[in-house]
Amino acid sequence: MVDTQCPKPHFVVIPWPATSHMIPIVDIGCLLAAHGAPVTIITTPKSSQLVRGRVDRAGQGSARITVAALPFPAAEAGLPDGCERLDHVPSVDLVPNFFDATTLFGEAVAQHCRLLTAPGRRPSCVVAGICNTWAHGVASELGAPCFIFHGFCAFALLCCEYLNTHKPHEAAASLDELFDVPVLPPFGFKFARRHLPLQFLPSCSIPEDRFRELREFEMAVDGIVVNSFEELEHGSAARLASTTGKAVLAVGPVSLCGAQQGHLDLRADSDDARRCMAWLDAKKSKSVLYVSFGSTGRMPPAQLMQLGLALVSCPWPVIWVIKGADSLPDDVNEWLQNNTDAEGILDSQCLAVRGWAPQVAILEHPAVGGFLTHCGWGSTLESVAAGVPVATWPFYAEQFLNEKLIVDVLGIGVSVGVTKPTDSMLNSGNDGGKAKADVGMEKVKQALDKLMDGGVDGEARRAKAEELKAKAKAALEHGGSSYLNLEKLVQFAG
Numbered sequence: 001m002v003d004t005q006c007p008k009p010h011f012v013v014i015p016w017p018a019t020s021h022m023i024p025i026v027d028i029g030c031l032l033a034a035h036g037a038p039v040t041i042i043t044t045p046k047s048s049q050l051v052r053g054r055v056d057r058a059g060q061g062s063a064r065i066t067v068a069a070l071p072f073p074a075a076e077a078g079l080p081d082g083c084e085r086l087d088h089v090p091s092v093d094l095v096p097n098f099f100d101a102t103t104l105f106g107e108a109v110a111q112h113c114r115l116l117t118a119p120g121r122r123p124s125c126v127v128a129g130i131c132n133t134w135a136h137g138v139a140s141e142l143g144a145p146c147f148i149f150h151g152f153c154a155f156a157l158l159c160c161e162y163l164n165t166h167k168p169h170e171a172a173a174s175l176d177e178l179f180d181v182p183v184l185p186p187f188g189f190k191f192a193r194r195h196l197p198l199q200f201l202p203s204c205s206i207p208e209d210r211f212r213e214l215r216e217f218e219m220a221v222d223g224i225v226v227n228s229f230e231e232l233e234h235g236s237a238a239r240l241a242s243t244t245g246k247a248v249l250a251v252g253p254v255s256l257c258g259a260q261q262g263h264l265d266l267r268a269d270s271d272d273a274r275r276c277m278a279w280l281d282a283k284k285s286k287s288v289l290y291v292s293f294g295s296t297g298r299m300p301p302a303q304l305m306q307l308g309l310a311l312v313s314c315p316w317p318v319i320w321v322i323k324g325a326d327s328l329p330d331d332v333n334e335w336l337q338n339n340t341d342a343e344g345i346l347d348s349q350c351l352a353v354r355g356w357a358p359q360v361a362i363l364e365h366p367a368v369g370g371f372l373t374h375c376g377w378g379s380t381l382e383s384v385a386a387g388v389p390v391a392t393w394p395f396y397a398e399q400f401l402n403e404k405l406i407v408d409v410l411g412i413g414v415s416v417g418v419t420k421p422t423d424s425m426l427n428s429g430n431d432g433g434k435a436k437a438d439v440g441m442e443k444v445k446q447a448l449d450k451l452m453d454g455g456v457d458g459e460a461r462r463a464k465a466e467e468l469k470a471k472a473k474a475a476l477e478h479g480g481s482s483y484l485n486l487e488k489l490v491q492f493a494g
């Protein structure tokens, strides 16, 4: 049990305002509190409910957490009222305004921190989300160390470090030419520029200055906090530490923080959540395929149709989370509606969820046997923590890098065979949803067949996934690698 007698350093945690970033960084705050440290999480009014909800469920230590909601200057930056998270931004041309708003927000955060002067409340360490580049200035003014939280795994960060240093993508003759990224021998990784995170693409909707600031921020911070665990990263965290000269602390999987304390009742979250769980309760062990592409992932309609046709024709029960259903073209919506009954069941054994699915609880349900994922790191790690093998369908950002880790290094995934990134508001190839399907129905079915059955290879993937599940749990237990890294973080700040 964590020693709560001696005074511990006060952490200020400043999430980057995007839903999928907020979830793990708030959980990191909860874990620090479980290790006896007082924590202040600084957020905005619209996000405070999300933050408080996670804090309340975390159990042990949650009384040590203060949630400060400071007004977000949306209007000052030309954003609609209430636009306080990246996923609330209504159009691509407002993305730069969102970054401007977060810079203004930084000034309010600095002012708030100056007022934290009561005994024991003076901040000892800042943990800041990826694009809160001003946080280093806030920490310096307080004389406190600053850690960055990217949301990426250590392997993807190591690849990015290699790309920043050696720039092989700049020598590539085209977006499709493959080049080596030899970060983790003996594995040989080849990538095309098209498949790299946004800052390595020739253009995107985030202004170039912002990437320069981000790089300066990364280089200035004292260390990197990673939502992962060392046993999963095959030495990437240690290599990243020696390449950057910074502390790299893998403290996850943070999604287990509430569950570990026995206080996380995700089943009771909402009517939708209860419906999903009741549906799963009636299914056989490991028989269900879960399909979801993160908090924002939207496929072009033609691609969504190919996926839908594959899902309704596969022999397993499916939970399919569909984001952006409101903006689908009429013919796709009609197809979905014609195939969905009053309970949201598509073609008798495919449950379509159009809102927010209780993903962690779904993955942990014994009926779930496979996950078709976009390889977002949060989803990937949640699947690892639940021991569920995956089929990989990367969309963008660092997801193609994650796919290599999942399939080639960890051996817990089957690649669907995506060749092109999916357009999004950030990677700016937006074509108004007219893109053709990159992956046809038959290819999707083949990958799913391998995932859910797959003979001897399938058995091997399932066994590896179970092994990693046990290692994930052990990492957070007393004396485990993530537990010890959390202690190091507390000591670093003390």
Ligand code: UDP
Residues within 6 Å of the ligand: 019, 020, 021, 023, 292, 293, 294, 295, 296, 297, 321, 355, 356, 357, 358, 359, 360, 375, 376, 377, 378, 379, 380, 382
């Ligand atoms: N998530 C969820 N329900 C949904 C969609 C997403 O709970 O319907 C959560 C998921 O559990 C994960 C996060 O949102 O914690 C998505 O993060 P990830 O890094 O996988 O993808 P991103 O949203 O950044 O693309």
